[in-house]
Amino acid sequence: MALACQKNSYLTQLSSKVVSCESKQCQLVLNGKKSKINGFELILEDTILFPEGGGQPDDRGTIEDIPVLRVTRRGDKAVHFVEKPVDEGKEVSLTVDWQRRFDHMQQHTGQHLISALAESRFGYATTSWNLGDGNKSFIELNTPTMTDEEITELEKLCNDKIREGLTVTPKLFYDKDDPEWKKASCRGLPDDHVGPIRVLNIEGVDSNLCCGTHVSSLAHLQAIKLLGVDKGKKSKVNLLFVVGQRLLDYFGKCYAVEKGLTNVLSGPLEKQVDLADKAVKNQKASQKLALTLLRDMAVMEAKMFKLNPEKQPLFSHHRKEGDGEYMNIIATEIGDAAPCFLTTGDEKGSGMFLLCGSQDLLDKAGKLVMDILEAKGACSGGRYRGKANKLANKPKAEQVLLDFIAES
Structure with missing residues (x-):
């Protein structure tokens, strides 16, 4: 090709x-x-x-x-x-599309440079790589670990070569038997390969078979940043990197996030991890307290209804911030005192519902309530429950249930 x-x-x-x-x-x-x-x-x-x-x-x-x-x-x-x-x-x-093309050229040549230096300096061979989709790229290296010191050294070596402005030159070999191209690094030609063989040379650094598009000078890479390693396939690591314009874009995004977090967390960059950790712990503690109070409120709602000498024949109750456990607690506390019709979520939109009472009520009125609420659910353990898409129709459903109870 x-x-x-x-x-x-x-x-x-x-x-x-x-x-x-x-x-x-x-x-x-x-x-x-x-x-x-x-x-x-x-x-x-x-x-x-x-x-x-x-x-x-x-x-x-x-x-x-x-x-x-x-x-x-x-x-x-x-x-x-x-x-x-x-x-x-x-x-x-x-x-x-030049912006896409030049990005691919920068990342691909950057990969060749990183791979060549990783192998020559540490003996870590590249087994595959991924250019990513406008974000981070990675190189799969044939090593189970890579230390922070090695990553720092490799990054410095790469950027030293970029500052030297070494030339990057593709060369075509039209004879498959030419011994010169066989000196280049190669994992083998594709089975369907036809035409000349293309070898990419980075001056004094690497000679590798490659069909991709590349910059003509390492200076066009601008800079390389090695972000660290993730666990790869068995006994391998993925070395994450960004090159050139991606590095500038990535840095810009990082700064925007840092600026936003500085305002939210009220602290400088070097303290943001600790501040964020503290904020998350406080939030979890607050959520735990809120859940405890919500459960206590469920018990209280049920007790207040049972103690009311003029209680209605149907216990109908809605709480926007409630959940399935909240409704289950109320239904259990009410017991046989009255049928329950409970809902949570947006009163004018969607949410959860629970209906419990006699089997006769569930069999004959449950499906009607489901249709009125445009709900999906099922009946099990003496309770009808599911998701309602139209809680605004709850008054109509209540009337259906009250009419059924009055006729029973």
Whole structure:
């Protein structure tokens, strides 16, 4: 594979001829959901839109102002998926989404640099990597642990090389038997590989087979930040990193969070962990106290009803901040004194309900109450319970229950 985007990753526009256009269906992730989209697969004589491969996602861009939704590889060809057809043989103009492309170039070259230095300095080989989706990237290293001291040293080595501005050069080998390309680091060629073999060289640091797009100088990475390690697959760690513009964006987000927490916690950055921990503990203590009081109130509500000499034939009660346990406590305390119709949540919206009483009442009036409240639930243990979507209709449900009790 030797596409224009691989020969010169800085190209943003190109003219090429349409070789084929076929009606196809493609599965895409749109708004976090997988969807099947009807469209067309375009193959061009050449392209500046990189097809997914080597751990790098595909590019985005346009062909004749038509958005390209997916770019995949088929042999030595790039297949562009679009929603509108383009005539075969037509000369078309291509434009790449440069912001996405340059981000991928920075992260991918950064990965090569980190991987090469991690192996040469510590003997930690890279087994896979993930570029991420505009956030953090990670490299899977063949080591069960990595110390903070090693991470700090590796980060310094990477940024030293960036300051040297070492050149990054792709080289094509057209002969598979050429012994020179076999000197490069390689986990093997893909089974369907055709065309020239591409080797990426970082001056004096690394020589590695790679099909992706890269910067031409380590200076274009700007800086690398190693964020730490997460536990990876068996006996491996994932080394998290950000490069270039992502690092600037990440730092900006971190500062915005720090500024917000400074106002919320009323303390500087170095004290925010302790302040946040204290705030969480206080909140948990307050929640525990509130729950205790809520349970006590449930018992009190039931006792007040039972002690009332003029109590109603139906105990109907609503508490916005109540929960299932609150309703169960009341129903248990009321016992056989009267049927219970209890609700919690937004009085004009949705919430929980509980209905208990004689089996006859549950069998004959329970379903009516469910329909009036537009509820979903079930009856078990002598209690009807579930979620109500229209608590505003509770007065109508109460009347149905009162009418049934009066007729019984």
